[in-house]
Amino acid sequence: MVINKGREAFRIYKNVFDNFTIQTILKFMSRKYIDGLIGPIMIGKEANIFLAEKGDLKVVMKIYRLQSCNFNTMYGYLKSDPRYVNLKKQRRKVIFKWVQREFRNLKKSNKIINAPKPYSFLNNVLLMEYIGDENPAPQLKDKYPKNPKKFYDEIITFAKKMYEAGLVHADLSEYNILNFNESPVFIDMSQSTSITDYLADDYLKRDINIISNFFIKNGLEVDVDASIKRISD
Ligand SMILES: Nc1ncnc2c1ncn2[C@@H]1O[C@H](COP(=O)(O)OP(=O)(O)OP(=O)(O)O)[C@@H](O)[C@H]1O
Numbered sequence: 001m002v003i004n005k006g007r008e009a010f011r012i013y014k015n016v017f018d019n020f021t022i023q024t025i026l027k028f029m030s031r032k033y034i035d036g037l038i039g040p041i042m043i044g045k046e047a048n049i050f051l052a053e054k055g056d057l058k059v060v061m062k063i064y065r066l067q068s069c070n071f072n073t074m075y076g077y078l079k080s081d082p083r084y085v086n087l088k089k090q091r092r093k094v095i096f097k098w099v100q101r102e103f104r105n106l107k108k109s110n111k112i113i114n115a116p117k118p119y120s121f122l123n124n125v126l127l128m129e130y131i132g133d134e135n136p137a138p139q140l141k142d143k144y145p146k147n148p149k150k151f152y153d154e155i156i157t158f159a160k161k162m163y164e165a166g167l168v169h170a171d172l173s174e175y176n177i178l179n180f181n182e183s184p185v186f187i188d189m190s191q192s193t194s195i196t197d198y199l200a201d202d203y204l205k206r207d208i209n210i211i212s213n214f215f216i217k218n219g220l221e222v223d224v225d226a227s228i229k230r231i232s233d
């Protein structure tokens with residue numbers, strides 16, 4: 001008898017999802033985006049990150065929790081993005097737009113910097129490229145680069161490329177950058193916003209301060225103002 005691992009795992013983990021989310025995952029299966037689940041990678045603040053499979057390919061499934069995520073904060077972030085000015089303040093609507101925004105931001109960014117390729121989204125669930133080998137790539141906070149200066153410069157170059165494409169990450173940190181074989185990969189882009197957002201330049205400054213401070217704390221000499229200038233000039 002051939003047992004599909006992914007479908008077995010789906011049965012096991014099904015209990016951790018609400019009914020609506022189960023229906024959404026089943027739609028991804030019937031539309032052949034995934035065959036089944038492998039298991040959890042990380043239980044995040046707002047979302048649970050699961051590994052799924054499609055044939056031999058690993059796929060990351062980011063599932064925003066419908067009940068316990070802070071949709072007031074999400075709404076606040078969305079409202080200043082010109083792409084979402086007309087959004088109504090209703091929990092599900094806000095969460096679904098939050099997922100759609102992450103999909104759009106990843107799609108744009110994946111073409112110009114190291115970022116996971118988004119495959120699809122529906123309701124509160126986003127499917128994207130898995131970054132890693134046998135194990136998921138570690139967060140920068142857990143794997144300091146061997147060549148910090150080169151890594152830091154690459155981060156600033158990525159932020160500049162995003163800016164040139166009209167985006168600011170807006171939640172950049174040692175948590176939301178993976179160190180994949182000594183190259184940075186930007187993740188977690190639901191907060192990323194348009195440079196025409198009236199708060200965009202404040203977010204950019206905050207991003208570069210946070211990530212620069214991480215490197216400074218670890219002993220690298222960094223000129224924060226010069227980095228910000230390099231990105232936005
Ligand atoms: N595409 C991916 N490939 C490998 N690992 C990933 C991927 N996406 C996320 N992860 C892992 O899961 C963790 C949490 O993901 P992410 O930062 O997107 O969610 P989060 O912090 O819970 O989101 P939010 O900040 O919106 O609440 C990441 O730090 C990373 O370790």
Ligand SMILES: [Mg+2]
Nearest residue numbers: 044175176188
């Ligand atoms: Mg994160």
